[in-house]
């Protein structure tokens with residue numbers, strides 16, 4: 001019966017693309033859940049449409065509708081998290097960042113449109129025997145947008161893992177399906193550098209047996225997994241599932257047994273990694289994907305005792321303001337779930353919000369610890385929320401401290417070549433007394 005419903009709703013990519021009309025708002029699946037075929041097919045509508053606004057987050061491929069100058073006035077990219085392509089296209093004016101905390105991204109966006117979304121283009125793993133597709137590895141905003149949209153088209157891809165949690169939807173609830181079995185985008189886990197290994201060691205020292213972890217995007221948060229091999233009973237409650245978590249599970253370090261929320265389960269909202277990660281989450285009842293609205297809600301995160309969040313940043317100033325999303329006025333990525341997970345960890349009993357970063361950037365020519373953030377830098381974690389900062393020179397615990405004491409703690413973990421400069425500038429600017 002459900003096979004029949006599915007087959008009746010099956011259309012071609014071109015038919016699906018032609019259902020997008022001028023001035024439509026279009027939500028899409030994100031990261032490894034991106035509807036590759038549908039986004040490529042939309043370029044064929046170039047002569048038919050004007051002013052279509054696509055809501056994106058970390059687009060994985062340079063789709064024509066976003067990168068081609070001829071798409072001016074046709075498609076506009078409203079973006080929750082920039083990728084390399086968005087950074088390149090930004091000066092051309094066809095993309096703009098939507099400031100957001102990830103757990104409110106869909107809710108706030110829909111508030112701005114009075115709850116209205118014309119089209120949702122997502123992806124799903126093929127239906128199971130009960131006639132349910134799985135939204136697979138993408139639950140950041142996808143389910144909320146799907147529920148709000150007037151028209152829902154899902155690109156079914158047999159390479160997508162069939163996952164559990166809040167991911168299952170019966171085929172009768174979807175308007176149309178297209179089939180496109182594209183290989184999934186993979187993000188290889190980089191081998192940690194010597195500096196990243198030092199940082200990983202400092203972070204690991206702060207993680208006790210029985211703790212629950214969230215690891216953010218970027219090289220450093222993932223460098224710690226190698227240092228946790230002798231820990232016991234760790235749990236995972238994270239925005240993003242990464243390959244390092246599979247290593248820890250297979251080593252018997254992560255078993256989720258001491259979690260105080262969802263014991264026995266790894267909880268996340270999306271997965272981005274290698275095929276090994278996608279195979280691990282496929283039909284795995286020990287892994288659940290929930291909406292970003294739930295997984296990243298700081299009050300939900302805080303229900304995990306000993307919750308440790310590890311994120312990385314581009315700049316920290318001596319007030320403890322953390323910038324992870326821009327380099328001065330140049331928008332780089334986004335707040336994503338950094339502030340959500342950081343705040344959740346701080347609210348948790350025995351928890352800690354860690355920001356870990358290299359002490360320098362650009363081949364050692366600039367300090368990432370600075371007297372003041374560069375003009376125009378976006379504040380990702382405000383100074384009143386900051387907790388623990390780590391570099392390859394050690395750990396600075398800033399929580400509850402004065403600006404003077406924060407400065408001293410940060411100077412101790414700054415690169416030695418920049419320590420005098422930071423102090424002298426802070427005095428010259430009157431941030432601390434001469």
Ligand code: COA
Pocket residue numbers: 215216217218219220239240311312313314315324325327332333334335336337338341361362363366367368
């Ligand atoms: N000034 C100027 N440039 C800087 C810099 C600084 N202070 N710090 C870093 N850079 C440059 C690097 O040299 C590098 O340049 P390149 O691309 O030309 O090589 C670039 O910025 C990226 O730095 P890197 O440290 O390699 O980035 P990353 O891939 O490890 O990502 C963040 C780091 C902070 C950008 C990323 O983690 C992020 O976007 N975080 C916000 C969201 C978040 O944490 N979400 C968490 C939940 S998943």
